[in-house]
Amino acid sequence: MATTDPVTQQSKTAPRSDGRQADIGDLRLVGISKEFDTFTAVQPMDLVVPAGSFFALLGPSGCGKTTTLRMIAGLEQPTEGRILIGDRDITGTKPYQRNVNTVFQSYALFPHMTVRDNVAFGLRRKRDKDAMRKADEALELVQLESVGAKRPAQLSGGMQQRVALARAIVNRPDVLLLDEPLGALDLKLRRQMQIELKRIQSEVGLTFIHVTHDQEEAMTMADTIAVMNAGRIEQLGDPATLYERPASTFVANFLGQSNLLRATVVPGSATGDVVTVRSHDTDLEVSRDHLPDGVTEIFLGVRPEKLRLGESGGPNRLRGTVSDVSFTGVATQYIVSLPWGRELTVVQQNDGTARAALGENVTLSWAAEHGFALDASQDADAGADSGEELVS
Template sequence: MMLAVAGLTVRYGALTAVSEVDIEVADGEVLALLGPSGCGKSTLLRAVAGLEPPSAGVIRWDGTDLAGVPVHRRGFGLVFQDGQLFPHRNVAGNVAFGLRMRRLPGRETRVAELLEMVGLAGYEHRRVTELSGGEQQRVALARALAPRPRLLLLDEPLSALDRALREQLAMDLAAVLRVAGATALVVTHDHDEAFTLADRVAVMRAGRITQTGPPEQVWRHPVDEDTARFLGCGLFVPGEVRDGVVTCELGSAALPWAPDGEVTLGLRPTALRLAETGISGKLIRSVHRRDHVRLQVRLDGTDQLVDAVAGIAETPGDRVHLALDADGLAVLGGHSRQGE
């Protein structure tokens, strides 16, 4: 079974929120719709769910056109940003609501099985108002999985949580989706979250899909500068790859995943790191982040400012050396654009 969206367009008057989108999600696959706020990704998901009427295009499940099929008959599970739990029901009551038929044989067993799956075994009688934000989202996920939906739709399911909890829950959610064998479409603006959860990523901008592919391919080969900027690249320089080594004005680094030839490199802040030797410059700013120090350096002999990272703080005004690190590099000109 498979979800297939062809030529989907959603308009609100003169505003086109989604424009001629083609996507497919195969059985057991997790596809992430990744893009900035306002790009149309949530509207696309809502159209798939049946919550927004398409202006044009077709949404099919296993070859059957879903036009006219109401939300509750599509067999899709929905998880939203706030979970939308019922405060008057306990945890088990919320999960069981997804089963619809309260006297269904094995109902309690299914609820217990799902709570075990999402890491909440023994929470059946807890009030949902007593749970943390992360625990509430786990309950919402269990409720959505309860009736064994043929497609799970998740709209920014972790965005309301703090960063550390979001990272942990993303890993847990990825494991749950794999264990459940779920087919899922996940909307997110966070590329770390998308790459943790998804088998494939579809990057969306201004209502259109600009690139699709496995997470590693999208990360290393963004299709254009706008996509690369969204994925964290702030500086672009020409370079050349020969025998698995890239050379540019900022240094050289092993790059075995890039073909030989002239390239445009996108540099994330982690592409330049504090080193004993390398290009030199004056440290302008040093800012502590959660797991590293972000540096801003003015290169010697130029007015160019570059970002870099270090393990320890340095004193502004000091002269430092920076070396190129391949982990922070992207080679522009990705593959799998929509329509190719």
């Protein structure tokens, strides 16, 4: 991998929240890549997953996240690079030789066995004399100790997922891989399981690596997220940093919604902590430390929930007309059309504040520190779900 790759440089030093370098038990991918006959699934990359952390590989279909997981599991051999857990190089070992377990979207439980026997299966194959006691402890951890005598078919989807999780963690693997484990569950149950997974990971202290395309799922559970795109890591960081300070248009658009405005930095306009930028003859402010170094043409970004209807949100003001109103219960989402045709999305919490009406002329405002700035040489549509123009 080229030494100028910022993701590589960051991943060598940044993943640990406690400032220490990788030590025994950390999972390390060193120059790892995977090429197939017709395409490259994973570009050469370095990554450190701290021992005992909840880590997420997040990205759209085809971004390389599942291939990365399969290389860690031993189900795919990397074209180049090494995989280490602590000081042990596991690159060439068989799946059953590395202390790594995987929980898939399909639960793969044995239908003819009881729940308790399913959980104990791996331990009994190893002739572990404490297999059943350990299985009971694992079921207690996932709060299913009362259903040990039942068969999988007698359980709900969420309960079956917890049985699969108990079966995976009962062996105390060095790394537990979660491959879209909640994808088959309905929305309400999926959100409940997100909380449960985080609680279980915290209690057992194992390294969890969660592969998902669901942004909310990753941000709810993970300590650190690697956002992947086209076989590369676009950005690595904690959920709040990725959301508030995206490093690319792909991350800005893929993690939630972003309003992006084309703007030019006004020369010599820096005052204190802010810089003035001009968008369609309107002067706006952005925090100086949010500007990419040496860039004068930017996309000024602001999240929908940071915008305020009225002039109370900060020094930045734009006027427009409400072209759509959607009441969602906890919030109201507005589409506001600006004079030059650009539409901004605004989300206002239903906290008793007066709501705007369709066709109403409104002022949008936001604080300078709530905006972010990206290099305008990037593709404005990267990471967006639709092919609509996002910037003007």
